Amino acid sequence: MTDWKRKIPTIMTSQELLDKAYARASKITVNGAVPFDTVKKTNIAKITAIGDMTIVTLLKYVRGFPKMEKEEDFFSQLVDVIIGQDKLKISLSNVSWCAEKCSELQRKYLLKVRRAPNIDSVAKSTKEFYGRFSSVVKRINEDLVFLQKARDSLKVLPTVDPDLETIVIAGYPNVGKSKLVEKISTANPTVASYPFTTKGIIIGHLTKGWRTYQIIDTPGLLDRELEERNSIELQAILALKYLADVIVFVIDPSESCGYSTEKQIALLNSVKNNFNGIPMIEVENKCDLQGNFTDRRKISGETGEGVDEMVDEIEKLFKAKRLENMDKLPE
Ligand SMILES: Nc1nc2c(ncn2[C@@H]2O[C@H](COP(=O)(O)OP(=O)(O)OP(=O)(O)O)[C@@H](O)[C@H]2O)c(=O)[nH]1
Ligand SMILES: [Mg+2]
Known part of the structure; x- marks a missing residue:
């Protein structure tokens, strides 16, 4: 394929x-x-x-x-x-x-x-x-x-592998999505074009033991609330749903990204509604900076703090998902 x-x-x-x-x-x-x-x-x-x-x-x-x-x-x-x-x-x-x-x-x-x-x-x-x-x-x-x-x-469709277990990184622009993909990728991420965006999507791979996960970041895609998008663009974004096994939603409580935490939480809720059924991890990035951090998982794509623990949590979700799928296999 x-x-x-x-x-x-x-x-x-x-x-x-x-x-x-x-x-x-x-x-x-x-x-x-x-x-x-x-x-x-x-x-x-x-x-x-x-x-x-x-x-x-x-x-x-x-x-x-x-x-x-x-x-x-x-x-x-x-x-x-x-x-x-x-x-x-x-x-x-x-x-x-x-x-x-x-x-x-x-x-x-x-x-x-x-x-x-x-x-x-x-x-x-x-x-x-x-x-x-x-x-x-x-x-x-x-x-x-x-x-x-x-x-x-x-x-010009992105060269993603639909057979790999996939992590989609979502969040407002500048919250540090690309940096995070880079941080957790085992090899250098590549850029692939994506319909209706001038920027591409960034695709990284994370190899753990004998498993390889695909990590996809969504630059420029989720910077407006999903409800505001025109239907064609929205459909392109929602296509990611069929690829995502786990979503990591990145919040920047330092607000150095230029968006209020409030706005970011509104997008989080909208993504939750539209991608329902897909396990989601909410993380607060840039914990090396000051901000209104809460009790969500804190990470820093810059210093690497909390990133390994986040990856462990992602792996746990995949494990749970695999077990769930095994239950669905016919006897
Ligand atoms: N201090 C600090 N800065 C960070 C951290 N993560 C990312 N940044 C900075 O934040 C800016 C945006 O990071 P990107 O990774 O490009 O953000 P993005 O979410 O991919 O942005 P778009 O592609 O525009 O959606 C860059 O200047 C990064 O260096 C972090 O953990 N701490
Ligand atoms: Mg980016």
Whole structure:
């Protein structure tokens, strides 16, 4: 699933597909015993090549796009936000239809040409094949153009691994989310683009024993209350729900982030409501500074204070979650 983005081929337009197939076919000659034989064999080879090439390419397009069967899935949600799942499904099914039609035409005209009694009749049938084939391929041009756009949009989706246990770090800007990801990551975090934000999301990995957790921070995503966002952007944010196994909500009681504690707590409540069911740890960061700290877990991404203990708590939540999932397994 993770590398499907690389598998989607460049999608040609109808005209490009036809030009390519016809150019290839124009180079084909097959020698026969007599001129009639030569013409017939050559045209049979051309029809075969044009059909095969186009069908193979179209089917490659259909297979290249990820199957979005599970709606409750991070990628499906994002695909829906960015390009619309329904539109994608319709275009892909039109491309399949076209491949099927091409195959029908190829079979039909190979038979016609094989049975043609003379050179004129071979030429006539071949010409007819070119005409009908072109028109079938041209009918899906809009779908091909759409798929090419979809491909470009999908390429900017974040490269996250949906199979890894994932910690999502949320909170207002400047509260120290990125610094925290950096602090607890075993390797340097990478930046991946995320729809509707100019900033990317930061992805880190934390390896503990033989387990690797994925840590994702949400810069610029949660800086306004969820209720205020437009629905498209909101959907993109909520897609994180399908990825998050544990949420760490970071509060900055020093308020050096520029937001009051009150505002931060309001966002915390809104995240709680929208991501309900996902275990959440609330931490107060920047404990090396002065502020209205409460009895929540205190940490400092700067000095590292309290960070190991926080990671222990995260691991405990994962353990509990795994046990819970084991209970759900069929007997
Ligand atoms: N004193 C102190 N400063 C911190 C701490 N954690 C982060 N900072 C500082 O706070 C500022 C913001 O930190 P970031 O990690 O970039 O914050 P962020 O939440 O990722 O911000 P956005 O990406 O804009 O949402 C930086 O100047 C950090 O150096 C901390 O524990 N103590
Ligand atoms: Mg950040």
